[in-house]
Amino acid sequence: MAGGYTGKILRVNLTDGKFKIETLPEEWIKPYIGGDGFGAKLLFEELPAGIDPLGEQNKLIIATGPITGTMWPMSGRTVLISKAPLTGIWGESHVGGFLGAELKYAGYDLLVIEGKSEEPVYIDIHNSDLQLRDAKNKWGLTTDKVTTAIKKDKRDPDVQVAAIGPAGERKVRYASVMINHARAAGRTGMGAVLGSKNVKAIAIRGHGAVEVHDLEGFMKFAKEGHMRVRTNPIAQGMSKVGTWGLVAVKQEIGEFPTYNHQTGVFDGWEKLSGDYIRPRHTIGDRACFGCSLGCKKVNYIKDGPFAGTLEEGPEYEGLMAFGSLLGIDDFATTLKANQICNRYGMDIISAGSTIAFAIEAFVKGAITEKDTGGLKLEWGNREQLIKLLEMIGEREGFGELLAEGSKRAADSLGRGTDKFAMHVKGMEVSGQDGRTHRSIALGHATGARGADHLRSLVVVDQLGYEDVATKRWGADKLPEIIDPYTEKYKANAVFESENAYCIRDTLIVCWYTVSWPPIFWMDDFAKILPLTTGENYFSKVENLTEIAERQVTLKRLFNAREGITKKDDSLPDRFTKDPMPEGPGKGQVVDLEPMLRDYYTLRGWDLETGLPTENTLKRLSLEWTKAHS
Amino acid sequence: MSDIIDHEVVYLPSQLIVDFSKCTGCRICELACSAKHEGKFQPSLARLKIIRYDDLGLDIPNVCGPCETAPCVDICPVFAMRRDPITKMTYLDEDMCILCKSCVGACVNGVILLDTVKMRIIKCDHCGGDPECAKVCPTGAITYGPDTSLATVDRHGKILGYLKEIERTDKVHGTGAE
Numbered sequence A: 001m002a003g004g005y006t007g008k009i010l011r012v013n014l015t016d017g018k019f020k021i022e023t024l025p026e027e028w029i030k031p032y033i034g035g036d037g038f039g040a041k042l043l044f045e046e047l048p049a050g051i052d053p054l055g056e057q058n059k060l061i062i063a064t065g066p067i068t069g070t071m072w073p074m075s076g077r078t079v080l081i082s083k084a085p086l087t088g089i090w091g092e093s094h095v096g097g098f099l100g101a102e103l104k105y106a107g108y109d110l111l112v113i114e115g116k117s118e119e120p121v122y123i124d125i126h127n128s129d130l131q132l133r134d135a136k137n138k139w140g141l142t143t144d145k146v147t148t149a150i151k152k153d154k155r156d157p158d159v160q161v162a163a164i165g166p167a168g169e170r171k172v173r174y175a176s177v178m179i180n181h182a183r184a185a186g187r188t189g190m191g192a193v194l195g196s197k198n199v200k201a202i203a204i205r206g207h208g209a210v211e212v213h214d215l216e217g218f219m220k221f222a223k224e225g226h227m228r229v230r231t232n233p234i235a236q237g238m239s240k241v242g243t244w245g246l247v248a249v250k251q252e253i254g255e256f257p258t259y260n261h262q263t264g265v266f267d268g269w270e271k272l273s274g275d276y277i278r279p280r281h282t283i284g285d286r287a288c289f290g291c292s293l294g295c296k297k298v299n300y301i302k303d304g305p306f307a308g309t310l311e312e313g314p315e316y317e318g319l320m321a322f323g324s325l326l327g328i329d330d331f332a333t334t335l336k337a338n339q340i341c342n343r344y345g346m347d348i349i350s351a352g353s354t355i356a357f358a359i360e361a362f363v364k365g366a367i368t369e370k371d372t373g374g375l376k377l378e379w380g381n382r383e384q385l386i387k388l389l390e391m392i393g394e395r396e397g398f399g400e401l402l403a404e405g406s407k408r409a410a411d412s413l414g415r416g417t418d419k420f421a422m423h424v425k426g427m428e429v430s431g432q433d434g435r436t437h438r439s440i441a442l443g444h445a446t447g448a449r450g451a452d453h454l455r456s457l458v459v460v461d462q463l464g465y466e467d468v469a470t471k472r473w474g475a476d477k478l479p480e481i482i483d484p485y486t487e488k489y490k491a492n493a494v495f496e497s498e499n500a501y502c503i504r505d506t507l508i509v510c511w512y513t514v515s516w517p518p519i520f521w522m523d524d525f526a527k528i529l530p531l532t533t534g535e536n537y538f539s540k541v542e543n544l545t546e547i548a549e550r551q552v553t554l555k556r557l558f559n560a561r562e563g564i565t566k567k568d569d570s571l572p573d574r575f576t577k578d579p580m581p582e583g584p585g586k587g588q589v590v591d592l593e594p595m596l597r598d599y600y601t602l603r604g605w606d607l608e609t610g611l612p613t614e615n616t617l618k619r620l621s622l623e624w625t626k627a628h629s
Numbered sequence B: 001m002s003d004i005i006d007h008e009v010v011y012l013p014s015q016l017i018v019d020f021s022k023c024t025g026c027r028i029c030e031l032a033c034s035a036k037h038e039g040k041f042q043p044s045l046a047r048l049k050i051i052r053y054d055d056l057g058l059d060i061p062n063v064c065g066p067c068e069t070a071p072c073v074d075i076c077p078v079f080a081m082r083r084d085p086i087t088k089m090t091y092l093d094e095d096m097c098i099l100c101k102s103c104v105g106a107c108v109n110g111v112i113l114l115d116t117v118k119m120r121i122i123k124c125d126h127c128g129g130d131p132e133c134a135k136v137c138p139t140g141a142i143t144y145g146p147d148t149s150l151a152t153v154d155r156h157g158k159i160l161g162y163l164k165e166i167e168r169t170d171k172v173h174g175t176g177a178e
Ligand code: SF4
Pocket: B032, B033, B036, B037, B046, B047, B048, B063, B064, B123, B124, B125, B126, B127, B130, B131, B132, B133, B134
């Protein structure tokens, strides 16, 4: 087996309670590398089209890559992959922390969870000791309590616990899986998949090793990599304020989603900015596995209605989803809301966005107190937000509807409420706005899992990094490619970034230092991958690009099998029809069609249907997919 | 802790100094240590240990020393665990070790390990005076060098300090607005 891999896949079938250890097929390595790539291959082959994401037939994969568990910067990422309950299409959720590394030390590259247990269980993996343990007494517990209880059961603080909370048990469509309290596999509803299978948690402990092909070369490059992170001024800033630093930037460029994306300017932004929060609330800095940046902040609220709240997070997205998006200019509220989401196990972006949907529909008179069970929804109401989140986690009253996500809620309410549902393919839009940042419009529209900010968000164009842009895309595409208000060349930027991020997600390493700040890119991957694996095929950027293209197209084929075509690569009307009302991007709207056509052309997808062409399947050696349609 | 009798109090020329308030719990030190001494990434065989309290948001590095009185040396029945006369670093003479594991239990930092695969005691040697962990630590939570006696004299007091810190945060944790 090539270096970096453990060479084993662990399967657990909950229906018959049996574990099975398989050899990782060597022939997967070259075309798929690992992580997301392995997950896409396995899910496509093994999942029949049209199955219910919350049914017994769905599978959940926890995947690692060859870099996971090594000393390369930010090597602690893991991905959870499944058919998504929120969208009914491709679902994946990447998460930091230590779970992936521990899985590898236990001896497995992938964990595949299949079938359905009759009774609540937790999956206990301790090296080769594999058990399904009774979790009846843990059902109903919040994620923090389960995690503590399992560590206590095992008498080992180093057990990594991935747990669902009450939201996952009740199959809230955007339920998350929480790793050791505060790292969230948030998006697309992976927690609901575990809940539907009666799996309360997965506990992993490993004492083994990850061995790389050329340790000396690896260590030299890894140490250089860490120094690049440690000396990068933006990374240094992130170690202080994490992603909160974005708030001031987004406000300045008029892209801080406010009042359910009605505008990009929020008057109360200052109280949500990093410089404001850190000196007042932050009591500790933390990092995920192997990370020299450490963007995680432990925060404490001393006074006010939420006094005593101690929790990691929220990220920028949390400040957006529970702050500006709802008109709330108070960090304490966002921290409390974040804590409730962590404990119940719910995605912050979808939760905030679904609540914003309801508030706007109410404020504009499309729904009334009859729909909300007597609640008078309004912008900026802090206590109401906390109450609504708890109602969603419990699926209680109006929370029952909101637990379905904004798309389903709008479908069932009707009355034109769909124009307030900010989603693509059923997944709520993250904290960006295509009107002031054209490339993210294309990214949101084409993302395999819906309105996604992690698979192709180009940051270099938005912040005008001429030098990086020239190096990546060539001087001939400037200045248009870094002009956030034009559609021109945006497909090139998205295509190339999405490819690099694909490789990032197969290694697997963190979004930060790859996507932002720009420290590592394809040429670095082309160096570290051969050192790790011994596979020289990975030393050429064009080969990595082909692997990435294969992966994007494979996910597209997965979605095509579920009925996705060009018509679904769309945006909420708000971004394409309502001009940005204020700020530097005043008057801007998105013209999606030309970007889509450019993007399809680059991807080799049909311009009319948006589906991969016969030639593309051939070029990317994806003809095998036809046998599984 | 006042009843601990100092069998042998020595001046330590250089030592690993830990500032837990800086530690982010990234475990790069464990990775680098296992890579250097075992040739692979295997934190379970690292000569130091980061304990992460995820519920409190606190990370505490446990390293070898500083021990002015070294329980591992005191307890070893066959004098396999000794102090280097010059560096004052405690070290294990593997040839003499009878694998009784007394030192594993005696270490106040919990960083002496039994490798159950190769059946040997694993113990930090400060990388011969050039500790890898201190070099890779991105936050300065582990440093190496001579320090004032204030920082080293009361090892046990320091651990008590850690425990108090946990208790303090615990109290904070317990008064959540739930
Ligand atoms: S000094 Fe060397 S051997 Fe000791 S813990 Fe640090 S890296 Fe490991």
